[in-house]
Amino acid sequence: MTTSSPAAQAPAPEPQEDKPIHILWINAGLSCDGDSVSLTAATQPSIEEIALSVLPGLPKIEVHWPLIDFECGPVQGADTFIEWFFKGERGEIDPFVLVVEGSIPNEAIKPEGYWCGFGDDPETGQPITTSEWLDRLAPKALAVVAIGTCAAYGGIHAMAGNPTGAMGVPDYLGWDWKSHAGIPLVCVPGCPIQPDNFAETLVYLLHQASGAAPMIPLDEQLRPAWLFGATVHEGCDRAGYYEQGQFADTYDSPKCLxxxxxxxPVVKxxxxxxxxxxGIGGCPNVGGICIACTMPGFPDKFMPFMDEPPGGKVSSAASTVYGSVVRRLRAVTMHTVDAEPKWRTRGDTLTTGYRPPW
Ligand code: SF4
Ligand code: SF4
Structure with missing residues (x-):
């Protein structure tokens, strides 16, 4: 995996004052659509505010998102939804932001069929695969955003032993990919995504598209830097218990989990x-352990989820030093878990370790 610098030096795109900015949303990667569902809870701003173009300082926005779109007819029908995506391919709705939800299966290992698709090709009547849509639309997009951990890094579908060779959008397009406007891929992970994290990122890109914001700042894993710069631990209500060496043995305790x-401690x-x-909830604050669902190494590098962490066994007799021991050991693993497993790549060979059951 190559890392991409935030590309702060790249020029911002020219302002697009009169044209609407289209958002083309493909939710046909391997996913549960949980990021679409999650976004309905956004408040900063809400999806209604984005879809109705009522945000000050932004041009008109046209959202083509399966979850809310009234256009739902078939290919070449009276109200065909999929036609917007063909328009994007033909360059008729420039500019547009492409949002991808779900991981990208490796169609190169599936010659007898396909793993997932989105609409049909009018020429052949056959499904257009999700990866083919990426090939068609990414070169025309102002920006490409991977929503949720599946699209960002592969997620659950891309774990060891999977049969699809699934990967994240950066694994498919390349970690150094940039749009024609010079904008790197933007990854907003979460399983599902925290709704306001995505709404805020989308609005940032729309402001950038209208010339009102500089290049979006991203970290090495292509995450918006201002959202993913701190760890769960640094924001946790239970951190005081951690520092005092007071640890919960059961889930009904208010102490550190x-x-x-x-x-x-190692999750961004x-x-x-x-x-x-x-503003309500927040995994460890309300009693749930952090299972690292935002991380590139999720889930493989954090399983089994409910085991004691590294260092747990050696220090269980000395609870006051437990926190510092765990902190040191987990600092060592920080750089390992902030990277994907090596099998999430393109190619015509499946390297996940999958063995057919027959
Ligand atoms: S280890 Fe988990 S529960 Fe404990 S303080 Fe850190 S984030 Fe909170
Ligand atoms: S706190 Fe942990 S489990 Fe909860 S959303 Fe963040 S990374 Fe995922």
Whole structure:
């Protein structure tokens, strides 16, 4: 995996004052559509505010998102939804932001069929695969955003032993990919995504498209830097218990959950600070261990989720030093878990370790 610098030096795109900015949303990667569902809870701003173009300082926005779109007819029908994507391919709705939800299966290992697709090709009547849509639309897009951990890094579908060779959008397009406007791929991970993290990122890109914001700042894993710069642990309500060496043995305790398997000290995620919906919730704050769902190494590098963390066994007799021991050991693993497993790549060979059951 190559890392991409935030590309702060790249020029911002020219302002697009009169044209609407289209958002083309493909939710046909391997996913549960949980990121689409999650986004309905956004408040900063809400999806209604984005879709109705009522945000000050932004041009008209036209959202083509399967979850809310009234256009739902078939190919070449009276109200065909998929036609917007063909328009994007033909360059008729420039500019547009392409949002991809779900991981990208490796169609190169599936010659007898396909793993997933989105609409049919009018020429052949056959499904257009999700990866083919990426090939068609990414070169025309102002920006490409991977929403959720599946699209960003592969997620659950891309774990060891999977049969599809699934990968994230950066694995498919390349980690150094840039749009024709010079904007790197933007990854907003989460399983599912924290709704306001995505709404805010989308609005940032729309402001950038209208010439009102500089190049979006991203970290080495292509995450918006201002959202993913701190760890879960740094924002957790239970951090005081951690420092005092007071650890929960059961889930009904208010103390630190690290002995129950919380990965918060090495996980980059703002959910404990931001909450889940309208500031409420936030995994460890409300009793759930952090299972690292935002991380490139998720899930493989954090399993089994409910085991004691590294260092747990050696220090269980000395609870006051437990926190510092775990912190040191997890600092060592930080760089390992902030990277994907090596099998999430393109190519015509499946390297996940999958063995057919017959
Ligand atoms: S280890 Fe987990 S529960 Fe404990 S303080 Fe850190 S984030 Fe919170
Ligand atoms: S706190 Fe952990 S489990 Fe919860 S959303 Fe963030 S990374 Fe995922």
């Amino acid at each position: 690290v002995k129950l398997g919380c990965w918060g 995620c703002n959910v404990p600070k931001r909450g889940w919906m309208n």
